[in-house]
Amino acid sequence: MVAGNWKMNTTVEEGLALARAVCAAVSGIDGVDVAVLPPFTHLWPIHSVLEGTGVRLGAQDVYWKDSGAFTGEISPPMLAGWCDLTLVGHSERRHIFGEHDDEVGRKFVASLAHGLQVIVAVGETSDERDAGSTFAVVDRQLDAVFAELESPPSNDDWVIAYEPVWAIGTGRTATPEQAQEVVAHIKQHVRARYLDGSPRVLYGGSVTAANAASLFAEPDIDGALVGGVSLRAEEFGVIVAAAAEARSGTRDRV
Numbered sequence: 001m002v003a004g005n006w007k008m009n010t011t012v013e014e015g016l017a018l019a020r021a022v023c024a025a026v027s028g029i030d031g032v033d034v035a036v037l038p039p040f041t042h043l044w045p046i047h048s049v050l051e052g053t054g055v056r057l058g059a060q061d062v063y064w065k066d067s068g069a070f071t072g073e074i075s076p077p078m079l080a081g082w083c084d085l086t087l088v089g090h091s092e093r094r095h096i097f098g099e100h101d102d103e104v105g106r107k108f109v110a111s112l113a114h115g116l117q118v119i120v121a122v123g124e125t126s127d128e129r130d131a132g133s134t135f136a137v138v139d140r141q142l143d144a145v146f147a148e149l150e151s152p153p154s155n156d157d158w159v160i161a162y163e164p165v166w167a168i169g170t171g172r173t174a175t176p177e178q179a180q181e182v183v184a185h186i187k188q189h190v191r192a193r194y195l196d197g198s199p200r201v202l203y204g205g206s207v208t209a210a211n212a213a214s215l216f217a218e219p220d221i222d223g224a225l226v227g228g229v230s231l232r233a234e235e236f237g238v239i240v241a242a243a244a245e246a247r248s249g250t251r252d253r254v
């Protein structure tokens with residue numbers, strides 16, 4: 001899976017043009033689940049652009065209530081039926097907007113309850129990495145989600161994105177070995193909680209056309225959540241092609 005998180009970038013018009021360019025850049029590449037996550041204002045018009053292209057549509061965030069006096073928020077029923085997925089727990093939500101682990105859990109459950117696939121992002125800060133607590137941090141973030149769940153979601157309904165905070169937008173990509181180590185740990189942690197739980201686990205943080213193939217060559221990395229480069233359709237297409245290449249090799253699922 002390769003998903004492009006556009007963050008707070010592009011006007012509606014620019015976003016429509018970008019969505020068309022992404023569709024063109026990835027057309028003919030088979031075997032990769034491709035998604036774009038534009039800002040909320042763009043979702044409805046881009047939904048029409050994506051129809052029939054195979055590129056799926058995601059929201060960058062969502063609230064956990066269905067409706068009510070929650071000024072500025074967007075609910076799962078507003079997205080359900082035409083938007084494919086949501087992203088919850090992105091580090092910018094956690095660190096800039098002060099979202100807590102339990103809120104991320106509620107957003108996760110609310111998305112699933114309305115038939116939206118959900119990507120949950122986890123990852124440590126550089127201080128946490130230096131303190132040796134990377135595994136403890138991602139475990140805590142995931143456990144907060146599991147605490148909200150009554151039963152394990154089916155594997156296709158959720159995706160985990162490992163995004164070390166120190167690698168996001170910094171140009172300082174985790175090495176393939178660093179990413180593999182944490183992604184493998186995450187998979188083990190999920191299996192320990194849910195006997196056969198094996199959602200896809202993506203890596204995110206300064207993924208580019210130049211480093212994607214080496215990340216995808218790692219045995220446990222199932223794809224990428226791309227930020228900055230997802231605003232450049234051709235380069236994004238190169239990342240998708242690298243995922244297709246990795247999948248057609250020894251990997252059976254990217």
Ligand code: 13P
Nearest residue numbers: 005168169205206227228
């Ligand atoms: P960059 O690819 O810009 O580092 O952002 C990663 C990210 O936060 C994707 O959600």
